[in-house]
Amino acid sequence: IVRSASNKVDVVIVLNQQGVKWHLEEIQEGGIVIHDTKKVRLTEKDSILLKEKNVQFIYIPAAELVKENEGNLQMANTAILGYLWKLFGLPINSIASVILSNFAKKPQIAEVNVKILRSGFAFEPKNFSDYKFPFHPLSFRDVIFPSIDQGKLKNYFSSEMMSKPNMSLSSNVLVSGNEAVSLGAITAEVSEFFGYPMTPSSGILTFLAEKAHVSGMLVKQVEDEITAAGMVIGSMSVGSRALTATSGGGFDLMTEHLSLAGITETPFVCVIGQRPGPGTGLPTWTTQADLTLAVYSGHGEFPRIVIAPRDTSEAFYLIQEAFNLTEKWQVPVLFLTDKFLAESLFLSDKFDARKVKIERSVFDTSTLTDEQKANLHRYADTETGVSPRWKVGTISKTYITNSDEHDIDGNVIDDSESAILMQNKRQKKVKFIEAELPKPIVYRNFDLTDENIKSYGDICIVSWGSTTNVVLDAMDVMKLENPTKKISCIHYSYLWPLNTVLVNEAKESGTKMLIFEGNYQSELNEMLKMKTGKGIENTLLKYDGRPFFLEEIVEKIYNLFK
Amino acid sequence: IVRSASNKVDVVIVLNQQGVKWHLEEIQEGGIVIHDTKKVRLTEKDSILLKEKNVQFIYIPAAELVKENEGNLQMANTAILGYLWKLFGLPINSIASVILSNFAKKPQIAEVNVKILRSGFAFEPKNFSDYKFPFHPLSFRDVIFPSIDQGKLKNYFSSEMMSKPNMSLSSNVLVSGNEAVSLGAITAEVSEFFGYPMTPSSGILTFLAEKAHVSGMLVKQVEDEITAAGMVIGSMSVGSRALTATSGGGFDLMTEHLSLAGITETPFVCVIGQRPGPGTGLPTWTTQADLTLAVYSGHGEFPRIVIAPRDTSEAFYLIQEAFNLTEKWQVPVLFLTDKFLAESLFLSDKFDARKVKIERSVFDTSTLTDEQKANLHRYADTETGVSPRWKVGTISKTYITNSDEHDIDGNVIDDSESAILMQNKRQKKVKFIEAELPKPIVYRNFDLTDENIKSYGDICIVSWGSTTNVVLDAMDVMKLENPTKKISCIHYSYLWPLNTVLVNEAKESGTKMLIFEGNYQSELNEMLKMKTGKGIENTLLKYDGRPFFLEEIVEKIYNLFK
Amino acid sequence: MDFQKEAEKILDYKGEHEPTWCGGCGNYGIWIAIKRALSEMNIPPEKVYLCFDIGCNGNMNDKIDGYRFHGLHGRVLPAAVGAKLANNDLVVIATAGDGATYSEGMGHFIHTLRNEYPITFLVHDNQNYGLTTGQCSATTKQNIPMNSSPDGNSAKTLNPLDLALSLDPSFVAQGFSGDIESLKEIIKKAIQHQIDGKGLSYVNILQSCPTYNKATTQKWYFEKVKNMENLESKEINNLSFARNLVKDLETEIPLGVIYRSPSAVSFIDHIKKTDPITKDRATITEELIASLV
Amino acid sequence: MDFQKEAEKILDYKGEHEPTWCGGCGNYGIWIAIKRALSEMNIPPEKVYLCFDIGCNGNMNDKIDGYRFHGLHGRVLPAAVGAKLANNDLVVIATAGDGATYSEGMGHFIHTLRNEYPITFLVHDNQNYGLTTGQCSATTKQNIPMNSSPDGNSAKTLNPLDLALSLDPSFVAQGFSGDIESLKEIIKKAIQHQIDGKGLSYVNILQSCPTYNKATTQKWYFEKVKNMENLESKEINNLSFARNLVKDLETEIPLGVIYRSPSAVSFIDHIKKTDPITKDRATITEELIASLV
Numbered sequence A, B: 001i002v003r004s005a006s007n008k009v010d011v012v013i014v015l016n017q018q019g020v021k022w023h024l025e026e027i028q029e030g031g032i033v034i035h036d037t038k039k040v041r042l043t044e045k046d047s048i049l050l051k052e053k054n055v056q057f058i059y060i061p062a063a064e065l066v067k068e069n070e071g072n073l074q075m076a077n078t079a080i081l082g083y084l085w086k087l088f089g090l091p092i093n094s095i096a097s098v099i100l101s102n103f104a105k106k107p108q109i110a111e112v113n114v115k116i117l118r119s120g121f122a123f124e125p126k127n128f129s130d131y132k133f134p135f136h137p138l139s140f141r142d143v144i145f146p147s148i149d150q151g152k153l154k155n156y157f158s159s160e161m162m163s164k165p166n167m168s169l170s171s172n173v174l175v176s177g178n179e180a181v182s183l184g185a186i187t188a189e190v191s192e193f194f195g196y197p198m199t200p201s202s203g204i205l206t207f208l209a210e211k212a213h214v215s216g217m218l219v220k221q222v223e224d225e226i227t228a229a230g231m232v233i234g235s236m237s238v239g240s241r242a243l244t245a246t247s248g249g250g251f252d253l254m255t256e257h258l259s260l261a262g263i264t265e266t267p268f269v270c271v272i273g274q275r276p277g278p279g280t281g282l283p284t285w286t287t288q289a290d291l292t293l294a295v296y297s298g299h300g301e302f303p304r305i306v307i308a309p310r311d312t313s314e315a316f317y318l319i320q321e322a323f324n325l326t327e328k329w330q331v332p333v334l335f336l337t338d339k340f341l342a343e344s345l346f347l348s349d350k351f352d353a354r355k356v357k358i359e360r361s362v363f364d365t366s367t368l369t370d371e372q373k374a375n376l377h378r379y380a381d382t383e384t385g386v387s388p389r390w391k392v393g394t395i396s397k398t399y400i401t402n403s404d405e406h407d408i409d410g411n412v413i414d415d416s417e418s419a420i421l422m423q424n425k426r427q428k429k430v431k432f433i434e435a436e437l438p439k440p441i442v443y444r445n446f447d448l449t450d451e452n453i454k455s456y457g458d459i460c461i462v463s464w465g466s467t468t469n470v471v472l473d474a475m476d477v478m479k480l481e482n483p484t485k486k487i488s489c490i491h492y493s494y495l496w497p498l499n500t501v502l503v504n505e506a507k508e509s510g511t512k513m514l515i516f517e518g519n520y521q522s523e524l525n526e527m528l529k530m531k532t533g534k535g536i537e538n539t540l541l542k543y544d545g546r547p548f549f550l551e552e553i554v555e556k557i558y559n560l561f562k
Numbered sequence C, D: 001m002d003f004q005k006e007a008e009k010i011l012d013y014k015g016e017h018e019p020t021w022c023g024g025c026g027n028y029g030i031w032i033a034i035k036r037a038l039s040e041m042n043i044p045p046e047k048v049y050l051c052f053d054i055g056c057n058g059n060m061n062d063k064i065d066g067y068r069f070h071g072l073h074g075r076v077l078p079a080a081v082g083a084k085l086a087n088n089d090l091v092v093i094a095t096a097g098d099g100a101t102y103s104e105g106m107g108h109f110i111h112t113l114r115n116e117y118p119i120t121f122l123v124h125d126n127q128n129y130g131l132t133t134g135q136c137s138a139t140t141k142q143n144i145p146m147n148s149s150p151d152g153n154s155a156k157t158l159n160p161l162d163l164a165l166s167l168d169p170s171f172v173a174q175g176f177s178g179d180i181e182s183l184k185e186i187i188k189k190a191i192q193h194q195i196d197g198k199g200l201s202y203v204n205i206l207q208s209c210p211t212y213n214k215a216t217t218q219k220w221y222f223e224k225v226k227n228m229e230n231l232e233s234k235e236i237n238n239l240s241f242a243r244n245l246v247k248d249l250e251t252e253i254p255l256g257v258i259y260r261s262p263s264a265v266s267f268i269d270h271i272k273k274t275d276p277i278t279k280d281r282a283t284i285t286e287e288l289i290a291s292l293v
């Protein structure tokens, strides 16, 4: 599975004149330029450059291919796509099914497009010396494959066209991070979503709204982020599951409510899609610079959980865990995605909608006697600090969800003793949460021998969120290129409370340690310093809005081996 | 000077029946209860307790004393106050001048009150065995003394009544932290104050509004905190000095604007009066639990400065420094007070309104040629990261104060190179700021011998904000009681960027280290861990809304000597 | 009326604490009116969700029974609406001060009206910020000197009913803390509007604050208020009539239900899906995934 | 008109970049109208402070000259007002989208009107959230399906002029991006109102968004708008007349200056101190300290 972005370009498709100019430097040695205008105009300097790189030009008469099939000119892309698919050595049915399902409601257009696709696939360009597409070792291990009746495709394609290595993807799913979070939220039985559009999280609002008829979720775009946060707390306070999603700037506005959730021990979940700030920053780019924000925002002191999924699969499962955790511990959970994960399509193993069990942790009062009910206290002190939370409106014993410091029933207090008691009660949850949260995941590009079960290899990389995807790809590349060099990766998706056991273990194992973060201030590393007394010595930080590229990571690792 | 609060009560004044009940346990051995109702009703248990403590009861016929002087019943307190003053062994002129200046506009009421005061002062209670007021070693070293013509007082008081030890306070000032901040803001030539009421900072808005006619400052209560922050940035963006003040919850709402100030490098100063959260918490009590909030709030990454004054004197001077710093470095400055400092009256050396030089750091374009002007760039990269900031409207070379990532003139960009350049430019200020900010202040209760110039004594206490006041009092007490035990205190008023040199030095000196913080999460200590790899081993945290009491601090220090 | 029975009922709504408002404060009247209204409507404390804002008004939170919420300054509406949308069976009553509603929370006020979320909203309009010791609010009369505006409040006095009526609302009323009986009746009608599923019911309650509001005192109101209990339904349903009625903030201040939209549709009815969903969510997710590209 | 001269003048306001709006976007018209208005009024770029919000509208920030501010979504008003109060010599023009103004920033809108801060405020009302790809705004027609409300926007359509008029404002106008000439004239009057120190001048500009707003297109507007340039001053000064005029959002949509208060006082005049302060601040502080208890 391809998880990373690269900054090298193999094929450039020129649909306008400027295309070539923009990507001249990034075209790989031996790359290809496909063009649908008869001649590509180039400056002399540029032609020389391209010649030096042995770049080949392929002219595809897309307009003609379209005409042949009685399509209109907007379909020229489809012809090129068809040719490209052949170039990649991929079976035509995969891409054809995408077209068929895209135009499911317009079968005639679908048919024309598929025919054009076929013409493109079948086209043989002139003056084209044989080209071996420089497959990246990891590219196209799996490919898009919507659930279209494959029989249908036989109407259009020869079995030869369709007889490429087995690409059955029925066990895969291709969605964006936002869609994965949304699907997870639906699965988690979230019943209200209150949102306000903000890149890169708007997609969650859009997706959930479009599926509301199917899911039964109440999905509402409200007037601002403060409202969204307040409504989530209102819903949660009566015993429902509600969600909101935003980005850093919108989250700033929610932080007063975050603090409210803290003191009232009301469950609260917010997705923060990271994009580079400060301010409006680079609104359509990616970053990992809102981790300390998630950990420290909101006035006063209260426990919280911070989770950052690595990919769509984690996004789908961990948002469900987020709801179990927020209700179990009655602390807010912040769910950090980033623009790269949120808005790009990733291929992943098919999601199992029954894997994460829903644990509502709502206190069941149905078997209580009247006396027991009367003795229930919403904020009773307990061993773990977690008190019974029963649904508003269910029994005659009431309580106040109170923003003021309060007693066990929620009445306002301000004496010293009660204040200390309540703060202790809330804060003691931390050590239990710490003990319960899953540890960071360790990935290794080598086999563990029995004797050395904890080995972190020659190099141990620490990373979090979507950056880990690129790290894992890099580890695969390294394994192919340098099978003797052992590399491990400690991946944090549960970031707070911060687990330091594995990092300490790795440090003690004597491995060289290296951390990658998509930010300037090295946010995870600073927190590791705070909690372990020592940070990770080798660092690569990136803060230009781009995700890490495979090449950068590989290079950094190579340098460490020197 | 008394800087701390104590939890022991020497004198209880009973104006209603419940008074005694509330404070029974806190009355000191040998204390006094003053009452103005003929008989105080007590349960048997309570009478026994009070007898055991040798508590004396003094009946003052306040109503009669008032009547004598033709006052009304609300003035009964004044009679008691007069008697109290005698009990304390204080000269009557000090308190009389307070009354005179309070009622300056109502001279007749003032006169009646002063007469009643005199009757109270002159009153001799029956059945009162001689009472030596148990002066705390530090109590009443100095006393309130408004600038009232002392001659006037002679009309009322015998010279004997006024002949107590010299209490001239003309060189002192008695103000609250809020008033000190306000006076500092006036001195700093702040020209706009935009505020929204929130305890404990509302006093700044009230005070500045009341003095607006005198100061010429534009003072406006706006519709919410977001507006206040936005208006400050608007004013600052054209080259003015503006201020706002709030508490943690209101500050949460300002954090999006904080981030805006960060990316646009617009000066910004906000006073955060700390009160215990989360949520509404204990709104009229004190805390030190918004330090990490100040340091990490606001999405994205940008440099900032955090200052927490210790007392009214620091409040007055450091708010002026805050404005010099925010304009010099073009980074936001957060000014942390707390309820205890903000709303209590403290006596301090008289403020010198000419001590802090105003440094506007506004770029002077008046001597530039037209060509030089055209070559000015608001966000030009420089050695220190600080670019020229000239007033909007002054020259024909314009710029954009742009929340989007931008080029040197403020135009929107999103290419990788420019984004990196701008983030580097902003962030490189940090090391210069670090180098320039004053170090923490070291206080010692012992003389430094020449050989051992860096000595931190047997115990070195780290503290910040108003907690240091109590620490200093405790050091004085310890010196009186245990002159051989040497204690030092590293006091942080400049908290971020965090200076670690002195703390490291102290650690290396082998002294025992101890930190006091008015919070649960040990916020400064956690940051010290992050920046030095090791926290301070001994900690006393307090989070019940009360300031530290002298006795607690002294006890903790004693225990450390054991 | 069976007074004994009524007293017992109000007792149901007794809170754990006694009120701490200043003597003569209008909050006492509002407090009694709310308790009486709920009792008379036979709504048991466990079926009501009383949502409070921060302020003198919000200090009622532990002086009354019921499930309760006491949140942030200016933010009671989002919380109350969130609760109602999560559980439509609750009778949700949001209360807030004029400071909270017309300044910090103005956006919520307008959009809650526009959306016809079916809750009841009672504003304790004492024309100042009581809890923070008497600063001006949007409804403070212009030019009156207040804490932090010693030269007189410089902004124009807000007419909240006029503002609300510009939004084509479904239920607008005005009450007065000094007339508990009529206030109680208004509150009952407002709650009934909610129970009938007709959208938002909004009541501005003129409230005296003897401590800080010296401009519009209890006495001042008694001289100016005019009970409009007997409006005909064709008047109550007439927006222009209502807009005319509320213009006057100085001489004849109308009390009662002032406007009721004949055509309002509650948010919940507006978004109601035709088919109730019967499948479990895991199945829905599986089908959704199958349908995705 | 000397076209050559005019063209040169507009050139003064040329920004560093070319616009990136979609073809046919109404922002082009507003952009030209603003540049022309400023040029014709002979206001040099260095004397103007153009404050932008976030959105398609705000993308104008680097396509025009002048000192400029481009801040946060929904927050342009506080920044613009702060700037004006700090430097009254600047001509301060705030612009924002309907999303920013009537949702995220609703509180600022109302209180800026109430306070009569003397700036000019232009709303690009394209009846949707253009930049975030077409979600509904408060002015989107009810029941129209939009991004994130596929079953149709459930909230009642906001009538911003009616809302503004309920606040007794000093200058209310409506323009249309498709009629640049008349829009320019309106903007000039609005700026003049500011220069004359009369308080806030607010212009709602109906703007087409061919990409996302299929309900109220350029064509739709052309059929409905009605120019009110020729109102008599006694009509313009009449609040009831204005309120009547703006009611119609569907058939005869008024364009032009719709209301001008005969009695408005700008915030700055309202708070003006009688005596200018001549002492330096250090001296003032010294005297204040001396006067304190």
Ligand SMILES: Cc1ncc(C[n+]2csc(CCOP(=O)(O)OP(=O)(O)O)c2C)c(N)n1
Residues within 6 Å of the ligand: B196, B197, B198, B199, B225, B249, B250, B280, C054, C055, C056, C057, C058, C072, C073, C096, C097, C098, C099, C100, C101, C124, C126, C128, C129, C130, C131, C132, C137
């Ligand atoms: C975000 C925030 N800002 C400010 C405050 C301080 N505060 C508490 S109540 C209040 C306003 C009180 O006025 P109103 O809403 O009219 O209630 P009243 O006390 O008059 O009943 C304010 C400003 C706060 N708690 N939170």
Ligand SMILES: Cc1ncc(C[n+]2csc(CCOP(=O)(O)OP(=O)(O)O)c2C)c(N)n1
Residues within 6 Å of the ligand: A196, A197, A198, A199, A225, A249, A250, A280, D054, D055, D056, D057, D058, D072, D073, D096, D097, D098, D099, D100, D101, D124, D126, D128, D129, D130, D131, D132, D137
């Ligand atoms: C706090 C915050 N929330 C959300 C956004 C995302 N956002 C950017 S522009 C915009 C609204 C655009 O609508 P409008 O103001 O009408 O401007 P238009 O694009 O239509 O001109 C939103 C929601 C943001 N930048 N900041």
Ligand code: SF4
Residues within 6 Å of the ligand: C020, C021, C022, C024, C025, C026, C027, C056, C057, C126, C130, C131, C208, C209, C210, C211, C212
């Ligand atoms: S301050 Fe005013 S509103 Fe608050 S309790 Fe006192 S009288 Fe009532």
Ligand code: SF4
Residues within 6 Å of the ligand: D020, D021, D022, D024, D025, D026, D027, D056, D057, D126, D130, D131, D208, D209, D210, D211, D212
């Ligand atoms: S989306 Fe609409 S408003 Fe934005 S540029 Fe395109 S047409 Fe204009």
Ligand SMILES: [Mg+2]
Residues within 6 Å of the ligand: C055, C097, C098, C099, C124, C125, C126, C127, C128, C129, C130, C137
């Ligand atoms: Mg009020």
Ligand SMILES: [Mg+2]
Residues within 6 Å of the ligand: D055, D097, D098, D099, D124, D125, D126, D127, D128, D129, D130, D137
């Ligand atoms: Mg818009």
